[in-house]
Amino acid sequence: MITKLVFTLFINLWLFQCLFGSDSIPAGNVSGHWVLANSPYKIYGNILLPFNSSLEIDSGVVVIFQGHFDFQVRGRITALGTSTQNIIFTANGSWWGIRIAGISPSQDSSYFINCKVEKGNAGGTNEYANGGAFYISYYSKLRIASCIITNNTAHNNGGGIYFNHSSPVISGNIISNNVANNEGGGIYCSYSAPKITDNTISYNGQGIYCKNSAPLIAGNIIKNNGLSSGIDCESCSPSIINNIISYNGMGIYANLSAPFVTGNVIHHNTAPYGAGIRCVFNSSPLITNNTFAYNTATTYGGALYCSQSSSPVVKNNILWGNIATGGGNQLALDQTSHPSFYNCDVQGGSAMFYYFEAPGTFTGTYINNINVDPLFSNPSNYDYSLQSTSQCIDAGTLDTTGLGLPETDLTGGPRICNSHVDIGAYENCTITGNKDFSSDFSSLKIYPDPSSNIITIETSGQQVKCHLSMINLNGKNIFIREITENKTTLDISNLTGGVYFVRIAVEKRVLTGKFIKH
Secondary structure, three states: OHHHHHHHHHHHHHHHHHHHOOOEEOOEEOOEEEOHHHOOEEEOOOEEEOOOOEEEEOOOOEEEEOOOOEEEEOOEEEEEOOOOOOEEEEEOOOEOEEEEEOOOOOOOOEEEEOEEEEOEEEOOOHHHHOOOOEEEEOOOOEEEEOOEEEOOEEOOOOOOEEEEOOOOEEEOOEEEOOEEOOOOOOEEEEOOOOEEEOOEEEOOOOOEEEEOOOOEEEOOEEEOOOOOEEEEEEOOOOEEEOOEEEOOOEEEEEEOOOOEEEOOEEEOOEEEEOOOEEEEOOOOOEEEOOEEEOOEEEEEOOOEEEOOOOOOEEEOOEEEOOEEOOEOOOEEEOOOOOOEEEOOEEOOOHHHOEEOOOOOOOOOOEEOOEOOOOOEEEHHHOEEEEOOOOOOOOOOOOOOOOOOOOOEOOOOOEOOEOOEOOOOOOOOOEOOOOOOEOOOOOOEEEEOOOEOOEEEEEEOOOEOOEEEEEEEOOOOEEEEEEEOOOEEEEEOOOOOOEEEEEEEEEOOEEEEEEEEEO
16 A cells, blocks of 8 residues: 555655656745756745745756745845846736745845846735735845846835835845835835835836835935936935936925935936925925926926925025926926925026915025026036035035935045035045145046047046046946056946046045037
């Protein structure tokens, strides 16, 4: 009898391998090591990585779900791809995505690095309607970095990633073309404080939605997220720092929220109300050192809109080139809202602020503001840094206490030069007289400009050891190298066309320049 049973089990296993292959995974528990030699791994049911178990996945492995199954994670997973060999999670049709929940706080950290996660579909009910690619609940020891999260959907919230009571690190990812029927096409966070940094979040139904949360949102490119907002804050206090927020339905929406908004370029967003930032229901953000440019409101408030007792503090910002067809190119507000403006460059001045309920003269605080062309360097190429003759240079508030300014601006250069902050998102920094340079080290030349292949970077004096870095228009470091000569030649033939910044730095002293790659 035992012999017959063993034979039957052997035959069943042999038939499974013949039908599905040795790299096929049936429903049930998984752990161990998935290697490239056995790839692709075909999943034929719901799988679970149990608590106190681990799964390591090698770079280049492809995981293909053969039906609408899920991957429940309770243990530790390390999916470490490389930039040239991503780990791919996909499906024949669609799948439930990766669901990380119910993990003990003692469980070791998990990692998804250089992975691609696609075709997730949270199409169920309750929590199974959230998190197309990733559903993360009550777990913070997680890092998702340098991944591509694309073409995922959620029936409710979080087309790309859904957080609940979780504070993971989400860094350097491309999060694109995800859809949620309710909120958070790209990212949804509830009662969470994730670090969302240096990602490109684009072409989602909505960029980031946060509710009762305090995320750090820094260094991201948040663009082209449909008719909805780039960032939606509901009863939140996020830190929104040094992002490019453009071509969304609205830049930032604040409802019962007090976001800290600093160092961002918010441009070319289009919405009925408040295309740059819309503040409603007692929202009073601190808005410092941003550049609002060429946003369009089809009704009121091209750059800013304040209603229902919303009174933001607005310091050191540029509001220029914004349009509102109904009134208030730079600001539209109601009688219950009392924003304060300090040391801003406001096109048209406060005389152009618009009370949309009953037109009248602005009665809020308006101190040390100017109304002059900020002299953007090259706005047609989205370069909103300042020309050297701009009156916004060194024109910010003398006292920056409480502003919470970051150490660097979008180019990676110092946020404050010459002991006086500039107005806007970019600092115009030219420092002379450094002990590490010769006495005539006072200028930086980059030639030819424009260039297609080779550029020469030259300073006016002999240098000792310093650091040269190149940054693209989105604030991303292309490379950093150490130099000791006053003339350096670089091959830029592999760069994409556009504007690039060059920084030469010793300690906190910096020379900056830029060039155009054709």
